[in-house]
Amino acid sequence: MQLLIVHRDAELGAQLVQMVKDYTRHDCDLVANEADALDWARSHSRCAFLMTQLDQPGTDGLRLGGSFSELFPGLQTAFLPGYSRSEQRLEVANTKVFPEPIDGEAVLAAIQRAEQAGSNAPDLFHVVDVLQMCCLNASDGAVQMVDGDQSGFVYLRGGQIVHAETGGRSGGDAVIQVVAWGAVEFAYDRTIPAPTETITAPWDALLIDAVTRRHEQKVANPPRSRTWAKLRGRTA
Secondary structure (H helix, E strand, C coil): CEEEEECCCHHHHHHHHHHHHHHCCCEEEEECCHHHHHHHHHCCCCCCEEEEECEECCEEHHHHHHHHHHHCCCCEEEEECCCEHHHCCCCCCCCCECCECCCHHHHHHHHHHHHHHCCCCCCCEEHHHHHHHHHHCCCCEEEEEEECCEEEEEEEECCEEEEEECCCCECHHHHHHHHHHCEEEEEEECCCCCCCCCCCCCHHHHHHHHHHHHHHHHHHCCCCCHHHHHHHHHHC
């Protein structure tokens, strides 16, 4: 499996590459910025895993991820944001977002999942992972979430969630609905403004409330068969 890491700090980037080479059997290259990554892509026929800085001089990680997804079908993407891990309000299992200090074991686990997923798997992120990353990055614009035939939009201004829409809901109810979807494909456009403002709660309180409600709903509506749930857990 071919990997590419995009990091402007040559020392840290080299450490990440060495970790991949030490603990996996995959090929891994390092470039410093978005332009170098696109040059790299022109001379390579495959790339299965891209790990890129999110928002640094010379690199827009979300834009680069979109470009690479068009060039390399089945690509899995991970992001290295500029905020610290201590700033995160919610921990997400099977994360693909790695703030510093970078959790090497979590990175290796993400690479292993990408390998096991195969070449045609969608590039899925947990809704909370995406929204927390965009909020902590003080992003503006719109995030589109897609789960099968369901689609929703979350609008950001300066890292705050100001509006959300799904097929049948808006505002905070729409955020609760998209969080319940779990793993989704997403797209981001920083140029799209919110059509209205329906949410004033802080983003972290909003997401914590949505996650709490999702958990309460799961507890209130457990699977009909405990045996089925146990077997599914073993094979998932």
